[in-house]
Amino acid sequence: xxxxxxxxxxxxxxxxxxxxxxxxxxxxxxxxxxxxxxxxxxxxxxxxxxxxxxxxxxxxxxxxxxxxxxxxxxxxxxxxxxxxxxxxxxxxxxxxxxxxxxxxxxxxxxxxxxxxxxxxxxxxxxxxxxxxxxxxxxxxxxxxxxxxxxxxxxxxxxxxxxxxxxxxxxxxxxxxxxxxxxxxxxxxxxxxxxxxxxxxxxxxxxxxxxxxxxxxxxxxxxxxxxxxxxxxxxxxxxxxxxxxxxxxxxxxxxxxxxxxxxxxxxxxxxxxxxx
Numbered sequence: 001x002x003x004x005x006x007x008x009x010x011x012x013x014x015x016x017x018x019x020x021x022x023x024x025x026x027x028x029x030x031x032x033x034x035x036x037x038x039x040x041x042x043x044x045x046x047x048x049x050x051x052x053x054x055x056x057x058x059x060x061x062x063x064x065x066x067x068x069x070x071x072x073x074x075x076x077x078x079x080x081x082x083x084x085x086x087x088x089x090x091x092x093x094x095x096x097x098x099x100x101x102x103x104x105x106x107x108x109x110x111x112x113x114x115x116x117x118x119x120x121x122x123x124x125x126x127x128x129x130x131x132x133x134x135x136x137x138x139x140x141x142x143x144x145x146x147x148x149x150x151x152x153x154x155x156x157x158x159x160x161x162x163x164x165x166x167x168x169x170x171x172x173x174x175x176x177x178x179x180x181x182x183x184x185x186x187x188x189x190x191x192x193x194x195x196x197x198x199x200x201x202x203x204x205x206x207x208x209x210x211x212x213x214x215x216x217x218x219x220x221x222x223x224x225x226x227x228x229x230x231x232x233x234x235x236x237x238x239x240x241x242x243x244x245x246x247x248x249x250x251x252x253x254x255x256x257x258x259x260x261x262x263x264x265x266x267x268x269x270x271x272x273x274x275x
Contacts, residue, residue, distance in 0.1 A: 002073040004139070004172025005215035007058045010079050014105060015053040017081050018062070021100050022049045030095040034074060034115045037096070041118060045069065045098070056127065057135045057171035067120040070129065071107070074114030080106045136169045139208050144170055146202030153193040153201075160196055161189035162263055164208075173208055176221055179243045179268045181207040188274040189267045190260065214239070242268040 002010070026045045031037035038044070048064040055061065060071040060079075071079065082088060087097065087104035096107040096116060107116065119129045127133065137143040152169050153160075163169055164178040173181065182189050184207035187200055196204070215221060218239070241251055246259035246268055255272040 002058065002075075002077065002220070003174030003177055004055075004058060005177070005212055006220035007060060007073060007172070008055055008216050009220045010073070011053055011055045011060055014079055014081055017103060018050045018098070018100070018105060019052050020050070022047060024099045024101065027097040027099065028095070029090060029097075030112070033095065033109065033112050034072075035117060037116050038118050041069070041116070044118060056132050057138075057167065058174075059132060061126055063126070065121075067118060067123070068126040070115070070117040070119060070126070070131070072115040072117075072131075074109055074111065076111045077107065077109040077114035080108065082106055134168065135171045136167055137171070139170050139172060139212055144205060144208075146198060146200075146205040149201040149205060150196070150198040153196065156193040158193050159189060159262060160187060160191050160193045160204075161267055163193040165263070165265070170208065172212070175265050175267075176240075176243050177208070177211050177215065180241055181211045183207075183241045183270060183274060184211060186274055188271075189262065189269050242270055244268065 023045050024047070026042040028037055028042055031039070031041075044066065045064065048066070051063045051065075053060060053062050058072060062069045062071070071077075073079070082104040083102065085102050087099070087106065090097070090106075091108075093110040094106055094108050095112070098105040107114070117129075117131075119126050123129075137148070149163075149169060153163060156163065158166075161178050161182060164173045164181070165175065179189065181204060185200065185204040187196065187204060242257050245257045248257050249255065250257055250270040250273060253270065253272045255270050257268055257270055260267050260269075
């Protein structure tokens, strides 16, 4: 599933091609995604200039004069830039095209858990959209800190890993990067969030930023379907310390990496480096 690094890699890849450019037309082939694409979506966007492409958590926000269209990649979604005035014929899972003068932005999603939504400007700022309004702070913003995590977790009996995944405190730290960040911070994933000290949360906040930045630099992680806007795979998975390495020696101390299940998601950790 694309997490924050993969979404940010996608944003950086497509933004130069679409910001400041005008949509000639939109072709919606399969509107039945996680939520149906609005029936008048193509009409709303025809001939419109895209001003900018931003990211909030795992959502991409494309701004035009009359509002924003919002894209979430779900579990298997990708956005690709296809060059040329005549794009390749759409395949089975290519659900939506935004056509510009000499290239196409194509949305592909084999499992159709992603979303393409519309938020009109008359309905308020895009960050008031119900899917965005309750999201936690961005991990690269000054608002995200160990002190914030410490204050927001006093008395919490949820595990520290589950707090990272929940998205109400900090956004975009999905399953892969939660495991990797907790390893870098030396915190065992099953530790109760309310029992983690301020000093350890400060290390965790730093670890989250370092882990996500490193993943973005290396194009994200490609485990199954994810590719960037140019079709290239990410390669951060080559540098994992613990994720998907159960039974292998820890890269730091040599102890066998373990796997547990938390909230129906696999978690990986080193029992020696993480206490």
